[in-house]
Amino acid sequence: MQKFRFKLQPLLNKELIYENECIGRLRIFQDKLLKEEDKLRDLKNRKIICQNDLRSKKLHDIASVELRTYEEYFLKLGSDINSGNIKLQDMTKELRIVQEELAKIVKKRKALEKLRDRWEEEYKDYLVLLSNKEMDDIAMTKFANKLVAKND
Numbered sequence: 244m245q246k247f248r249f250k251l252q253p254l255l256n257k258e259l260i261y262e263n264e265c266i267g268r269l270r271i272f273q274d275k276l277l278k279e280e281d282k283l284r285d286l287k288n289r290k291i292i293c294q295n296d297l298r299s300k301k302l303h304d305i306a307s308v309e310l311r312t313y314e315e316y317f318l319k320l321g322s323d324i325n326s327g328n329i330k331l332q333d334m335t336k337e338l339r340i341v342q343e344e345l346a347k348i349v350k351k352r353k354a355l356e357k358l359r360d361r362w363e364e365e366y367k368d369y370l371v372l373l374s375n376k377e378m379d380d381i382a383m384t385k386f387a388n389k390l391v392a393k394n395d
Contacts, residue, residue: 247366249359258352265345272338279334283327290320 249255297305297313 247363249362251355251358255352255355255359258348258355262345262348262352265341265348269338269341269345272334272341276331276334276338279327279331283324283331286320286324286327290317290324293317293320 293313293316297310300309
């Protein structure tokens with residue numbers, strides 16, 4: 244008896260490989276995104292800490308040179324935060340693109356798996372039908388042989 248063979252198995256195997264590669268890329272993007280979010284959070288925390296330091300120094304007395312240094316530092320932090328936000332948005336877009344690609348691959352793979360399951364079920368039904376037909380033929384042959392034996 245022949246074993247079931249899915250003709251589209253090579254395509255299904257390729258889809259599984261693509262899915263695994265896409266999952267790997269997705270993990271890499273997620274890691275990069277988390278690192279970038281951490282950097283941005285650190286910058287914002289540094290800005291808040293420095294602003295609090297500046298407020299406390301303003302209460303006492305602060306030199307104009309030191310005030311200018313704070314101002315330049317805040318401008319640099321603001322610029323870094325803005326570029327970090329832009330980079331974060333770009334990374335989020337890239338992450339969404341990879342997620343959409345993964346969704347398409349998974350959808351295609353699941354469709355192929357359903358097709359394979361349906362074909363396999365049809366094949367099993369066909370084998371059962373053949374087996375039943377063979378059993379019927381055997382039974383008919385035995386019955387015919389008994390009739391011939393009785394008539395002789």
